[in-house]
Amino acid sequence: MNPKAAILSIGGEILDGRIxxxxxxxxxxxLNTIDIPVVNILSCPDDxxxxxxxxxxxxxxxxxxxxxxxxxxxTDDLTREAVAEFTGGNLELNSTAExxxxxxxxxxxxRFDETNRKQAYIPSGSQLINNEIGSAxxxxxxxxxxxxxxLPGVPRELSLMLKxxxxxxxxxxxxxxxxxxxxxxxxFGLPEAAVGGIIERASLxxxxxxxxxxxxxxxxxxxxxxxxAEVQEAAKIAxxxxxxxxxxxxxxxxxxxxVLHRLAVESGSTIAVAESCTGGMLGSLLTQNxxxxxxxxxxxxxxxxxxxxxxxxxxxxTLSQFGAVSHQTAREMARGARTNARTxxxxxxSGIAGPDGGSEEKPVGTFYVGHSTEAETxxxxxxxxxxxxxxxxxxxFAAMDTMRRHLLSLPIHAKEQENED
Amino acid sequence: MNPKAAILSIGGEILDGRIxxxxxxxxxxxLNTIDIPVVNILSCPDDxxxxxxxxxxxxxxxxxxxxxxxxxxxTDDLTREAVAEFTGGNLELNSTAExxxxxxxxxxxxRFDETNRKQAYIPSGSQLINNEIGSAxxxxxxxxxxxxxxLPGVPRELSLMLKxxxxxxxxxxxxxxxxxxxxxxxxFGLPEAAVGGIIERASLxxxxxxxxxxxxxxxxxxxxxxxxAEVQEAAKIAxxxxxxxxxxxxxxxxxxxxVLHRLAVESGSTIAVAESCTGGMLGSLLTQNxxxxxxxxxxxxxxxxxxxxxxxxxxxxTLSQFGAVSHQTAREMARGARTNARTxxxxxxSGIAGPDGGSEEKPVGTFYVGHSTEAETxxxxxxxxxxxxxxxxxxxFAAMDTMRRHLLSLPIHAKEQENED
Numbered sequence: 065m066n067p068k069a070a071i072l073s074i075g076g077e078i079l080d081g082r083i084x085x086x087x088x089x090x091x092x093x094x095l096n097t098i099d100i101p102v103v104n105i106l107s108c109p110d111d112x113x114x115x116x117x118x119x120x121x122x123x124x125x126x127x128x129x130x131x132x133x134x135x136x137x138x139t140d141d142l143t144r145e146a147v148a149e150f151t152g153g154n155l156e157l158n159s160t161a162e163x164x165x166x167x168x169x170x171x172x173x174x175r176f177d178e179t180n181r182k183q184a185y186i187p188s189g190s191q192l193i194n195n196e197i198g199s200a201x202x203x204x205x206x207x208x209x210x211x212x213x214x215l216p217g218v219p220r221e222l223s224l225m226l227k228x229x230x231x232x233x234x235x236x237x238x239x240x241x242x243x244x245x246x247x248x249x250x251x252f253g254l255p256e257a258a259v260g261g262i263i264e265r266a267s268l269x270x271x272x273x274x275x276x277x278x279x280x281x282x283x284x285x286x287x288x289x290x291x292x293a294e295v296q297e298a299a300k301i302a303x304x305x306x307x308x309x310x311x312x313x314x315x316x317x318x319x320x321x322x323v324l325h326r327l328a329v330e331s332g333s334t335i336a337v338a339e340s341c342t343g344g345m346l347g348s349l350l351t352q353n354x355x356x357x358x359x360x361x362x363x364x365x366x367x368x369x370x371x372x373x374x375x376x377x378x379x380x381x382t383l384s385q386f387g388a389v390s391h392q393t394a395r396e397m398a399r400g401a402r403t404n405a406r407t408x409x410x411x412x413x414s415g416i417a418g419p420d421g422g423s424e425e426k427p428v429g430t431f432y433v434g435h436s437t438e439a440e441t442x443x444x445x446x447x448x449x450x451x452x453x454x455x456x457x458x459x460x461f462a463a464m465d466t467m468r469r470h471l472l473s474l475p476i477h478a479k480e481q482e483n484e485d
Numbered sequence: 486m487n488p489k490a491a492i493l494s495i496g497g498e499i500l501d502g503r504i505x506x507x508x509x510x511x512x513x514x515x516l517n518t519i520d521i522p523v524v525n526i527l528s529c530p531d532d533x534x535x536x537x538x539x540x541x542x543x544x545x546x547x548x549x550x551x552x553x554x555x556x557x558x559x560t561d562d563l564t565r566e567a568v569a570e571f572t573g574g575n576l577e578l579n580s581t582a583e584x585x586x587x588x589x590x591x592x593x594x595x596r597f598d599e600t601n602r603k604q605a606y607i608p609s610g611s612q613l614i615n616n617e618i619g620s621a622x623x624x625x626x627x628x629x630x631x632x633x634x635x636l637p638g639v640p641r642e643l644s645l646m647l648k649x650x651x652x653x654x655x656x657x658x659x660x661x662x663x664x665x666x667x668x669x670x671x672x673f674g675l676p677e678a679a680v681g682g683i684i685e686r687a688s689l690x691x692x693x694x695x696x697x698x699x700x701x702x703x704x705x706x707x708x709x710x711x712x713x714a715e716v717q718e719a720a721k722i723a724x725x726x727x728x729x730x731x732x733x734x735x736x737x738x739x740x741x742x743x744v745l746h747r748l749a750v751e752s753g754s755t756i757a758v759a760e761s762c763t764g765g766m767l768g769s770l771l772t773q774n775x776x777x778x779x780x781x782x783x784x785x786x787x788x789x790x791x792x793x794x795x796x797x798x799x800x801x802x803t804l805s806q807f808g809a810v811s812h813q814t815a816r817e818m819a820r821g822a823r824t825n826a827r828t829x830x831x832x833x834x835s836g837i838a839g840p841d842g843g844s845e846e847k848p849v850g851t852f853y854v855g856h857s858t859e860a861e862t863x864x865x866x867x868x869x870x871x872x873x874x875x876x877x878x879x880x881x882f883a884a885m886d887t888m889r890r891h892l893l894s895l896p897i898h899a900k901e902q903e904n905e906d
Contacts (some may be wrong), residue, residue: 080522082696084505116525121542334790347768354842360764360793362786365786367759367772367781417775
């Protein structure tokens with residue numbers, strides 16, 4: 065059997081515009097890992113009739129409806145009642161849920177009263193789904209061969225319950241399904257369309273599912289298969305065809321700053337930055353993770369030319385002759401950052417983020433990355449077309465990528481490269 | 486008549502997890518401004534039968550269905566066909582759309598062929614909705630007293646078409662409706678629950694609609710009413726009850742960095758920063774908008790103690806006696822930033838973003854903001870409980886708020902304040 069799923073978000077916050085729905089995507093990415101497709105996503109208000117109508121509609125095209133929201137203690141929260149009505153049952157006090165709830169309130173040093181006890185009632189015939197970190201328990205119930213799974217709307221709680229309870233439950237109910245093996249390739253430096261084209265031409269096995277997720281400016285390529293050997297082979301082919309050098313990480317837990325952290329620590333290198341158009345964004349990225357002081361010393365936000373001179377030692381002549389956005393200035397900035405901070409590596413960014421300030425020779429989106437070590441100081445010219453914040457973010461990633469490629473002795477694909485005079 | 490609306494997102498990218506739906510929220514916020522509530526949001530695949538089933542289901546509870554997606558030139562794009570079938574019509578070539586399309590392709594220097602011409606076909610009986618910036622035109626069609634509006638899924642195109650064409654169309658079709666007058670209060674420094682409580686107790690008129698949007702760490706309070714006088718009065722009451730000092734902006738176009746830009750330029754002040762735990766995030770925020778060099782000179786990312794000493798002149802004794810996260814260090818950092826850059830204002834952040842590094846005296850979430858001018862150098866201790874990135878973002882905003890409050894001579898509500906010895 066190849067069950068299909070639908071997602072039902074219950075509550076007014078999404079419909080009145082207060083929040084954007086992010087839970088649907090959490091459900092989908094979890095279901096992807098066991099190869100259950102999602103055919104509909106629906107948001108409806110906290111209303112018993114509308115929830116029932118929604119369930120009826122969704123079950124026309126699917127076998128499993130996963131709901132989120134409407135499990136709180138207030139009178140607005142009607143998911144329990146609606147599901148009980150849909151399945152022709154009543155609400156029953158679940159003693160396990162009651163004990164967990166009263167323990168939860170004790171832990172939080174809050175009073176446990178009748179309003180809160182409401183959350184321990186679940187539809188008759190349903191199975192409790194524990195909530196280890198929040199108050200509202202979830203439940204699942206079979207009805208005429210269809211399955212309803214109801215979870216709270218709090219993202220952290222929902223994610224944990226999905227992983228710990230719902231996926232195992234689905235695997236037990238649908239024994240044909242098995243957890244898919246996955247490989248992640250995290251890429252920087254190629255447009256999504258280019259990666260898509262390469263993967264299409266790579267003719268991976270049809271049984272290998274390919275999906276993309278663009279979290280600008282990186283691209284995440286996910287390969288899924290029921291065979292571990294097949295997905296590893298697919299990852300090998302994909303990385304080879306795209307180019308290994310573009311794969312900066314193979315783990316959702318290792319972000320670009322974490323990669324640099326590891327590479328820098330492995331090679332005993334320390335890093336300092338000098339930022340112009342990014343205004344501190346590179347430093348902010350590099351300090352995203354705890355413990356980044358192991359490799360990152362800091363640096364200078366040299367937004368004004370004066371600070372480039374005072375704090376980085378960029379020469380007045382360099383600025384007047386070549387401009388602040390130039391190979392020469394980027395190199396002097398990188399060298400200044402390194403010598404200031406006495407780090408192994410100094411990296412700099414100077415560019416035109418726009419929307420103003422471009423010229424024919426250096427249009428908006430032009431930026432230079434300087435890279436300085438004791439052995440050599442090099443600068444690279446890059447270009448990215450986009451809006452101001454996108455250009456800045458791309459430039460910060462390009463600087464991280466320049467460091468990564470230096471640490472790994474990989475080629476750097478800049479529009480131009482200049483070495484120190 | 487009080488029409489209700491529903492939103493139908495058509496296409497596979499949301500259902501297979503590639504992208505998150507953000508268009509629904511765009512529709513909702515536009516419809517809010519003319520007081521049309523949204524009762525359902527549904528995503529369905531590019532499939533003529535499923536689109537028809539979806540329309541039938543949605544029209545059970547509403548009068549208007551707004552669709553997005555499925556208007557491209559490929560064989561996957563079936564929204565035109567599905568709506569034609571639903572309304573019992575055919576697809577007809579619209580010559581205005583054809584001309585606009587061929588002009589669009591000429592502008593983009595791309596070849597206009599039969600595949601592209603497909604986009605100029607719209608359901609018989611429908612009205613064209615021009616797309617000024619993209620290729621896919623939209624359309625609207627009345628059917629048995631119900632209205633279908635179909636727009637492309639590209640966010641920028643959709644937003645523009647909503648504002649320029651769809652809202653005016655809806656106002657003409659539902660003459661009882663009128664554009665609501667709105668007032669926005671953008672707040673920083675109070676929790677959302679506290680703001681909610683204050684607004685509830687303020688007993689605004691029931692005809693004034695109140696909505697919140699939390700774009701961490703700021704809170705946007707939106708007041709809507711058909712009466713301009715009423716909404717202005719409501720905004721006055723709300724600001725008074727919350728406290729005028731917490732309202733940093735009254736415009737969606739003026740972000741916190743833009744407010745500082747304006748205040749600094751108005752007062753002829755320039756700003757430099759010294760950042761520890763935020764690692765450059767404050768500088769990155771301050772340079773979000775073009776032209777920020779008018780007030781922002783740059784500064785130092787003093788992540789290591791060594792850089793605090795070398796680039797900011799923080800005394801070794803201060804670091805060893807009080808620690809890097811202290812009133813004294815924050816003040817010396819702020820003064821160092823100001824004197825380095827010769828700006829009117831220097832502002833610093835030093836804190837413990839966690840998850841490690843906290844102590845009983847200074848738990849994770851503790852941070853100091855230093856503020857230095859020629860007249861005085863002050864430091865403030867703040868605390869925010871949350872995850873690392875949330876603490877860092879809150880601290881960057883708290884530093885901006887400290888500058889704002891200084892420039893406007895408003896009180897600063899820190900846990901502790903210390904002036905220079």
